[in-house]
Amino acid sequence: MPTTLRSVVDASAAVAATRSRDAKTSIVAALLADTAPEDLDVVAHYLAGTLRQRRTGVAWGSLRTHRAPADDATLTVAEVDAAFERLAALTGPGSVDKRTRELDALFGAATAAEQEWLVAVVTGNLRQGASESLLIDAAARAASVEVAEVRRAAMLAGSAAEAVALALIGGTEALRAVGLSVGRPVQPMLAASEKDIATAMAKADPSGAPVSVDVKLDGIRLQAHRDGDRVWLATRTLQDVTERLPEVVEAVLALPVERCVLDGEAMLIGPDARPRAFQETAARTASDAGEAVAAFFFDALQIDDDVLLDEPAEVRFAALERVVPPALRVARTVTDDPGVAEEFARRALEAGHEGVVVKNLSSPYAAGRRGSGWVKVKPVHTLDLVVLAVERGSGRRAGMLSNIHLGARDPGTGGFVLLGKTFKGMTDEMLRWQTGRFRELETSDDGWVVALRPEQVVEIAFDGVQRSTRYPGGVALRFARVVRYRDDKPAAEADTIDAVRAFLT
Structure with a gap:
């Protein structure tokens, strides 16, 4: 039986509603156990808060238009994945109109809850606390195999979603069959x-x-x-x-x-x-x-x-x-x-x-x-953090996006914890680059602060970490300054809030 989008959305909401890792794992494991084999790869991506397609061409602005939601939940995950596959393939003259029609059809078939979920997953703002690590634990539980077997297969295959499918379909034997294969990169140590x-x-x-x-x-x-x-x-x-x-x-x-x-x-x-x-x-x-x-x-x-x-x-x-x-x-x-x-x-x-x-x-x-x-x-303390928002510049930086809001990864929630802001260390070239880059990641703009999809990693140097009641994580960086932007590193590998707190003296 085809897996419905509603089942994924309901599981996502249930995962987000609890802070218990064991409860999250049980929820995800139950959905994986009920997922049709042909849908496992897509569902695994969705449970991790990502689309299977690396790029879809869908900008935040195109998601702002209100579309009346469907009354009944009829979409399957296969239909949703196929829609994003078509969106990803659209290029050239007329692609904007075609993309609009494709989005209208997809969102028009989605219920209000499904629409909200789709916007969140497209913009990278799905806050449900289901990381790849939790997904691997859940797959092991659903398939009754050792977690280490799923983890190793994910590392060698370069994909947690692929390992999840192998665990549920083929069990331990299929997981152990995944080895180092010349031509297929593995996740680096x-x-x-x-x-x-x-x-x-x-x-x-x-x-x-x-x-x-x-x-x-x-x-x-x-x-x-x-x-x-x-x-x-x-x-x-x-x-x-x-x-x-x-x-x-x-x-x-x-x-x-x-x-x-x-x-x-x-x-x-x-x-x-x-x-x-x-x-x-x-x-x-x-x-x-x-x-x-x-x-x-x-x-x-x-x-x-x-x-x-x-x-x-x-x-x-x-x-x-x-x-x-x-x-x-x-x-x-x-x-x-x-x-x-x-x-x-x-x-x-x-x-x-x-x-x-x-x-x-x-x-x-x-x-x-x-x-x-x-x-x-390294002689200078640095952290790899994620840019959550950016403020418009003033004075010499007028017309630029300047002061960046820094977030550390929170493995417990799957989101990011605000640590503070900085505009120090930015060269003119860097300012020009980030102004263009952050407009690509924009999710909202109130005229001063531009909120962003949490995708861009930045390496930040700092002199220390101090306790602070100003920010939700209870800590703030002292004299934070930009070293470089890390296009080689995904947000999922940014430093955690626990790593930041380890610098407290």
Whole structure:
């Protein structure tokens, strides 16, 4: 029986109405168990608060027009997904009128509650507290399989929705069949943060054993897959950028292997051999032409027929060194001495890099997870936050969108917690860019504050965190300033409110 949109909307409302994670999980699990197999992928996306289509071409302005709701709930999730698929395909002359007609038909068939839900999911404002992590837990419960099996399949498939469908349809056997596949990018392993080298070393390996200390590059995360004479390049968000980086493709093809999966960074290097600004690298990798980008690899997930994903880091690093020349590798040292690590970090900073990443040599590659196996240390405190709104500029910034409202992710609600505002650190170029970008994300404009879909991640430097009754999270950043905008990072990976509170002194 086809799955109705009403069942998803009702479940979404029920999830939003409780703060209990166990209750949320039970609600989502019940819906997944009742979902038709052919609808599982779409329903999984909807329960996570996203559309299956990355872009639909639907702007906030087109959703403002009131359409009379239907009296009865008749829409199926398949019909809704098909409508958004048609919307995503509309381009060229006449597409605006066609999009209007398509939206009128979709919203005209939706009840008032369904219309409200559709607007929220399209604008990225669905506040229901059902994250991908909760979705994975719910799928495990509904399918009576281990959570770890669903999580691993999601990491290797690069999609929680795909893992959910596998769990419900094929169970453990289907989940275990998902392995590392050359040409299909996996979610990258992520690093936790610490304030100093000694603490990072103790966190990465409490036993006191030697750790790897890698230079932390300020580039674009890059995953390289090769099978014979074919190469695929993917970013942190699993976006395919192969066609944009032919110089990196050439470098990977020159390696003495038939197959490989490598993890690393791409960045522009100046004539002085120092790294260029992140914004320059980001702009270059977003384009099909420009200066040559250099690739630097720090991990190997597969070399020829050897799948290394579950091997200790020291085994993976040794395999990397056997096939990747030093010029294409991230610099690292192995030590159990904090003093040696501090000196290595000092030289990295002098060379223009961000800092270092301390890595446990016995840890496997935990795709998609931010554990303690990798711990980054940067000299300036920074957080990756989400821009929730922006204010119109005044004086020299008149005509620009300037002061940004910063939010941290709240895993409990699925929303974001306001931490404060800042206009510091913005260059003229950045102001021009964000004025255009934020108009694309606009959901409302009261003449002073422009509310935004919570999609744009920004890296913020700050001097500390203090308690505050002014903001709902109870904390505020001291001397917050913009470092850069992170187009390489989705809002789902922004720092949490708990990570912010950890800086309280």
